[in-house]
Amino acid sequence: MSLLEVSNLRRDFGGLTAVHDLTFSVEPGEIVGLIGPNGAGKTTTFAMLSGFITPTSGEILFKGTSINKLKPHQVCLLGLTRTFQIVQPFPDMTVLENVMIGAYTHHPNTVDAKKKAMEVLERINLAHKAEEQGKILTLPELKRLEIGKALATEPSLLLLDEVAAGLKDVEMEEILELVRQLNREGITFLIVEHLMKVIMNLSHRVIVLDFGQMIGQGTPAEISKNPAVLAAYLGKED
Amino acid sequence: MKIQIKKSTILIGLLLIVGFILPRFAGEYYIHISVLVLFYAYMAVSWNILGGYAGQHSLGHALFMGIGAYTSTYLFTVIGLTPWIGMWLGGAFAGVIGGFVGYLCFRYGVKGPYFALVTIALAEAAVYIVTNIPSIGGAQGLEVAWTGNAPQLMQFDGKSGYYYMILVMTIIAVWLSSWLIKRRFGYQLLSIRENEDAAEALGVNTLRLKIQATVISAVMTALGGTFFAQYFTYINPRAVFGEGPSVQILLFAIIGGIGTVWGPVVGALVLIPIAELSRGWLGGTFAGAQILLYGTVLVLTMLFMPNGILGLYHKFLGKFQNRQSDGGKSEAL
Numbered sequence: 001m002s003l004l005e006v007s008n009l010r011r012d013f014g015g016l017t018a019v020h021d022l023t024f025s026v027e028p029g030e031i032v033g034l035i036g037p038n039g040a041g042k043t044t045t046f047a048m049l050s051g052f053i054t055p056t057s058g059e060i061l062f063k064g065t066s067i068n069k070l071k072p073h074q075v076c077l078l079g080l081t082r083t084f085q086i087v088q089p090f091p092d093m094t095v096l097e098n099v100m101i102g103a104y105t106h107h108p109n110t111v112d113a114k115k116k117a118m119e120v121l122e123r124i125n126l127a128h129k130a131e132e133q134g135k136i137l138t139l140p141e142l143k144r145l146e147i148g149k150a151l152a153t154e155p156s157l158l159l160l161d162e163v164a165a166g167l168k169d170v171e172m173e174e175i176l177e178l179v180r181q182l183n184r185e186g187i188t189f190l191i192v193e194h195l196m197k198v199i200m201n202l203s204h205r206v207i208v209l210d211f212g213q214m215i216g217q218g219t220p221a222e223i224s225k226n227p228a229v230l231a232a233y234l235g236k237e238d
Numbered sequence: 239m240k241i242q243i244k245k246s247t248i249l250i251g252l253l254l255i256v257g258f259i260l261p262r263f264a265g266e267y268y269i270h271i272s273v274l275v276l277f278y279a280y281m282a283v284s285w286n287i288l289g290g291y292a293g294q295h296s297l298g299h300a301l302f303m304g305i306g307a308y309t310s311t312y313l314f315t316v317i318g319l320t321p322w323i324g325m326w327l328g329g330a331f332a333g334v335i336g337g338f339v340g341y342l343c344f345r346y347g348v349k350g351p352y353f354a355l356v357t358i359a360l361a362e363a364a365v366y367i368v369t370n371i372p373s374i375g376g377a378q379g380l381e382v383a384w385t386g387n388a389p390q391l392m393q394f395d396g397k398s399g400y401y402y403m404i405l406v407m408t409i410i411a412v413w414l415s416s417w418l419i420k421r422r423f424g425y426q427l428l429s430i431r432e433n434e435d436a437a438e439a440l441g442v443n444t445l446r447l448k449i450q451a452t453v454i455s456a457v458m459t460a461l462g463g464t465f466f467a468q469y470f471t472y473i474n475p476r477a478v479f480g481e482g483p484s485v486q487i488l489l490f491a492i493i494g495g496i497g498t499v500w501g502p503v504v505g506a507l508v509l510i511p512i513a514e515l516s517r518g519w520l521g522g523t524f525a526g527a528q529i530l531l532y533g534t535v536l537v538l539t540m541l542f543m544p545n546g547i548l549g550l551y552h553k554f555l556g557k558f559q560n561r562q563s564d565g566g567k568s569e570a571l
């Protein structure tokens with residue numbers, strides 16, 4: 001059984017169809033990249049998968065359960081957690097407390113949640129900032145915190161939205177290595193990314209969207225030669 | 239760290255001792271001011287759970303105060319039910335209304351200034367509804383009949399009985415507030431205030447939590463409403479449902495330090511004496527000057543301490559500690 005099965009997903013905003021008849025699946029253990037030009041429907045898809053937007057029609061099955069109508073916190077409890085493209089820390093709480101909010105999902109007791117959060121902070125290399133306020137972190141730290149908060153909810157599928165955007169090469173490499181490591185430990189990833197370097201480097205499989213539809217999928221190498229994909233990105237040759 | 243915990247424990251212990259022996263030394267007038275300080279501290283602590291922790295700024299908390307005051311007073315006047323029971327019925331009533339208001343607003347995503355407007359509107363509506371029901375006093379309000387020194391009816395001879403009652407209520411409220419904030423419930427409320435979408439994405443049931451916070455805050459505020467009615471022995475729609483109490487309640491929380499355990503208490507502790515004493519000193523000779531003074535204090539506080547008195551204190555504390563730790567580092571290097 002696939003971990004995530006999306007079939008005939010559609011979302012209209014008034015007269016505009018942001019996502020149009022989208023069908024794909026994610027298998028356990030994969031890192032799947034979701035790419036497409038601006039306005040292709042990546043963000044809308046993410047919002048639907050994580051429960052922030054309800055699909056107009058179609059079906060999302062996560063671990064065999066339909067999650068179409070679920071709220072974000074319910075989706076998160078099932079093991080599907082997202083991060084945000086623009087980092088969303090809790091600015092006036094400490095870094096530890098930021099991660100604890102995620103940890104509380106499965107550890108209602110504060111002592112346990114704190115312990116879990118400290119473990120996560122070690123993983124994302126932020127333990128030394130545990131007592132600092134969320135708002136004083138640098139961008140690379142905030143990006144790691146964003147992953148850390150999601151990680152603390154103990155997800156089986158993690159949706160990463162442009163996790164490398166705005167980072168320098170070294171900082172980016174650090175994040176990519178973290179993702180690879182977490183993947184080896186059994187977390188499945190679905191990532192939206194603008195930077196081809198990141199997608200090609202990280203994904204086992206790439207899904208390409210354009211105008212709300214899937215126009216191709218395959219390994220990074222296949223995708224980079226796919227004529228439909230090239231046309232969408234570079235324009236058609238006449 | 240250990241020393242700090244000890245310091246705060248000592249401070250709280252001292253406050254408690256002073257609090258409990260105060261009526262033995264202070265005259266009626268100063269006990270009255272202390273009752274006001276404690277009452278508004280209690281109300282501000284109650285407001286702070288919804289407004290400070292969860293970040294949902296209710297500008298109509300008098301709605302709950304009025305429900306508490308009217309429920310217990312009406313039951314006392316009509317069937318002679320002791321306010322000790324009436325206050326809990328008022329609390330329950332306010333809790334139900336609070337849950338309804340919370341559900342109504344938060345289910346449909348009403349937040350920020352819009353939530354504030356809805357709460358103002360509801361409290362104002364209550365003023366007019368109560369004004370137009372003659373059987374509960376209408377515009378004239380209700381009077382609590384004086385039965386002499388009757389602690390079983392929440393009536394005390396002299397002010398110290400009321401003083402001890404509101405002191406205990408405030409202690410319990412502060413304790414509850416500090417207990418809530420150290421557990422999952424409290425942290426999740428803070429996360430809603432800080433970033434609601436992020437909280438929701440991390441598994442926080444924001445709708446349920448905001449409604450729960452509204453209910454807790456409403457019940458506590460209503461209990462305070464009963465105290466208000468018993469202490470002043472007279473209530474009318476404007477005095478308990480009006481914008482006056484609504485604004486006063488949150489003023490102390492904001493001036494003292496919104497979203498902190500002690501901020502609301504500090505706010506009341508600083509502002510009430512300024513307001514009351516200046517009225518005593520200036521009211522006779524320069525009528526109106528005390529309001530000018532009070533207003534000036536408020537403006538200056540907001541200008542120079544946007545995070546309240548405690549906010550400023552923590553800022554200085556933070557700077558001091560940073561400097562100390564920096565000093566330590568450079569020495570080590």
